[in-house]
Amino acid sequence: MYRNYPYHVYEMAHAVLAPARAVSDATHFVFRNPWNPLSNTPFGKNISAGAELFERMTRRYGKPTFGLDEFELDGVVYPVLEDVVWSRPYCNLLHFVRPNLPGAADQPKLMIVAPMSGHYATLLRGTVEAFLPHCDVYITDWADARMVPLAVGTFDLDDYIDYLRAMLHHVGPGVHTLGVCQPSVPLLAAVALMEANGEADAPASMTLMGGPVDTRLSPTEVNKLAERRGVEWFRRNCLQTVPFPYPGFGREVYPGFLQLSGFMAMNLDRHVNAHLDMFKHLVKGDGDSAEKHRDFYDEYMAVMDLDAAYYMQTVETVFVRHALPKGEMTHRGQPVDLKAIRNSGLLTIEGENDDISGVGQTYAANELCVNIPDWKKLYHLQREVGHYGVFNGSRFRKEIVPRIRQFIGMIEDKAVRPAKPNGAGKPNGAHKPNGDHRPNGTKRAPAVA
Template identity: 65%
Template sequence: MYQLYELNHAAVQPFRAYADAIRLIYSNPLNPISHTAWGRSVAASAELFERTTRRYGKPTFGLTETVVDWKTVAVSEEVVWKRPFCNLIRFKRDLPAGRAADPKLLIVAPMSGHYATLLRGTVEAMLPYCDVYITDWADARMVPVTAGRFDLDDYIDYVIDMLHELGPDTHVVAVCQPSVPVLAAVSVMEARGDRMAPSTMTLMGGPIDTRRNPTAVNLLAEEKGTDWFRENVIMQVPWPNPGFMRDVYPGFLQLSGFMGMNLDRHIIAHKDFFMHLVKNDGDGVVKHREFYDEYLAVMDLTAEFYLQTVDTVFVRHLLPKGEMMHRGERVDPSAIRNVALFTVEGENDDISGLGQTKAAQDLCTNLPADMKAHYVQPKVGHYGVFNGSRFRAEIVPRMVDFIRSYGRENRVAAKPKAVRAAKT
C-alpha cells in the first residue's frame, strides 16, 4: 500500500503543477479576470486541488522573538543533543548578561504522526517564563535502517538521557502520547535515586490509563488487538527514501484515521476555505492555511515503537496495572517521592478521555498530597489542552506557577495559589 501511495502521489504531480499554474494565472492582480467572482472561483478550485493532493513537508517553528520582562528579545534555535531518532532543540533567548536564570523546561512532544512543530503554540506561550527545550522527533522514513531500531524502551532512555544532558532542577512537560514514557522515565530515575530526576512533571492529555472513560481510539485498539495492527498497518518504506526497507507505521495512515473521526468537520472547513477565497476573505484563508499546513504534515513511526506502544498502553494497560517493564526493570510510579506532579485534562477531549491523565495521581502513591495538583480545562478538546486562547489564558499561568513553586530553590509546602483554585 505504501508503494501504491507513493506511485499515486507521483502520478498526480503533473496535474498538481498544472493546477498551481492555473491558480497563479487567475489570482494575478494584473489579470482582469482575477477581480471577478468567476476568476476567483477558478483560482480557488485550483488551489483546493493542489492543497488536497500535496505532500506537506516538515514545518518550521518560526519563533524569532518573545517578550521577557516586558521587553522584546530575539529567539534562536540550537540543537544541544542529537541522536538518530531525535534532536533536542533549545530556544535560546537573547537575555541581558547577569540576569537570573529562568527554570529549564523540557517539552516532550508526541511521537504520534505529527512533527514537534504541532506544539509551536505551547513553546511560544512558555518562552517568556522558561528556558525552553523540545524534542524534535525524526521521521522514521528518513532514518536509514543502519541506524538500528527504536522502540518504547529507547524512547524512555532518550528522555532519561535528555534530562541528564539538561542537569538538575529541570522541569518536564509531556503532551499527550509521551505522558506514559515520561512517567515511566521519572519512575525509573526515582527508583535508581538519580539526582537528575526533574523537579516537576506536567502531564497533559495523556493516556495513562485508557480503561477510564475510553474514547473511540481506545476502544478500537482494545477490540482489534496488537496482532491486527501488525498485520494491517505496518509497511516498509519504499525506495528512494533514506529509510528504504524500514518497517514503519506510515504517517498518512495516522492522518487518515484522525480525519476520519471528524470527516464532516474537515469537509465543511474546506468548503468554507473555498468560499473565503471566492469572497476574498483574507483572514479566513490565512487561518485555514496555517492550520492545515501543520495538520497535514505527517511523519512515519518505527513499527517496533508503534506496536509496543499499542500493546503496552492501549491493549494490556501495563502501566496502571503495575506490570510495565523497562529493560527488565519494573516501572513503579510509587517510587516517585520528590518530583511534583501536575496533570491537565480537557473537558471535551475525544482522544484521551477525562480521568485517563488524572490516573497518574493515583499511581504515585508515595508522593505527598501537597506535591500533586490536577486541573480540568472547561470547554476544550484535545488540541485545546496545549494550544489556543484558553490554554494561554487558563493553563499556562497554572503551569508557570507550579514550576516556579516546586523548583528546588523555591519549593514550598503547599500547592501554588493558581493550582489550588483549579477545577478537580
C-alpha cells in the same frame, strides 16, 4: 515480510497527481494576478480558489519549521536562536536560546516532550511560544523513521525511555518537564526509573497533558478500537515497509499517512466544512481567515512515519495490556514502579471534550504516584477544549499556561508549601474540599500492586 503495497499506492498517487497539481498551481497564479482583468470577477475568484484548494489537498507536506525567531515581553522584542544541544538518530533536543533576555539565567528550565504519534514536534509551536518569555525552553524533535537508515537499527518504547533519560541527564538537575499526550507514559516510566536508581538529574516536576496513562477510564473510540482489535490486527493491517528511494528503505514502519487518515476520519465533517469555509473565504477575499486555515493545515497535514517496533510496543503496553496502571510495565527487565517517585512534582491536565484521551485517563497518574506529597500533586480540568486545545489555542494561553507557571513556581519555591486551593478535581479545575481529587464521573484507578 516486505509489506509496502499501500505505501506504493500512496507514492504513486502523488506522482500521478503531480502534473495536475502543476496545472492547478499555474491556474491559481494566473487568476489571482492583478493584471488579469478576470481576477476581480466572480468567475476568476472561483477558479483561483478552486485551484488553490485542489493543490493544497493533493500536495506532499514536508516537515515544518518552528520559525520562532523572536518574542515580545513588556513591549520589548527579544531574539530567539534555535540550537541542537543533544542528538541521536531518532531525536534532536532543541534549545530555544534567548541571548538578550534580562534574568534568563534565573528562569526555570522546561523540557517539553513532544508526542511521537505521527505529527512533528512543530505541532507544539504554540506551546513553545507561550513559555518562551518565562522559561528556558527545550523540546524533543523526533525523527521521521522513513528518513533514518535501516543500518541504524530499530527504535522501540524502551529506546524512547532511554532517550528521555539521556536528555534529562544532558539538561541537568532541576529541569521541569511537560509531556503532551503520548509521552505521558514513557515520561512517567523514565522518572520512576531515575528516582528508583537515585539519579540526581531526575526532573523537579512533570506536567502531563491529555495523556493515555490509564485508557480503561472513560475509553474513547481510539481506546476501544485497540482493545477490540488486539495487537496482531495492528501488526497485520498497519505496518508497511518504507519504499525506495527514502533513506529508511526496507524499514518496517507505521506510516504517517495512515495516522493522518485515522485522525481525519474521526472528524471528517469538520475537515470538509473547514475546506468549504476556506473556499468561501478565498472567493470573498477574506485573507486573514484563509491564512489561518493555511497555517493550521500546513502543520496538520505534515506527518512522519513511526518505527514499527515502537508503534507495536506502545499499542501493546499502553492500549491493550494497560501495563503501567496495573503495575506490570518493565523497562529492559527492570520493573517500572511509580511508587518510587517521591521528589518530582506532578500536574495533570485534561480537556473536557478530549476525544483522544478521555477525562480521567491522565488524572490516573495522580493516584498511581502515591508517594508524591499531596501539595506537589495537582490536577486541572479545562472546560470547553478538546485534545488539541489542551496544548494550543486561546484557552491554553489564557487559562492553562498560568496554571502551569504557577505550579512550576510552587515547586521552585520549595521552602513554601501553599495551602490547597479550594476544590482541584472539579470540572473547573479547582480542588474538592474533601480532598478527593478525582475528576467528576470517573472511577478510581487501581493502585499499583
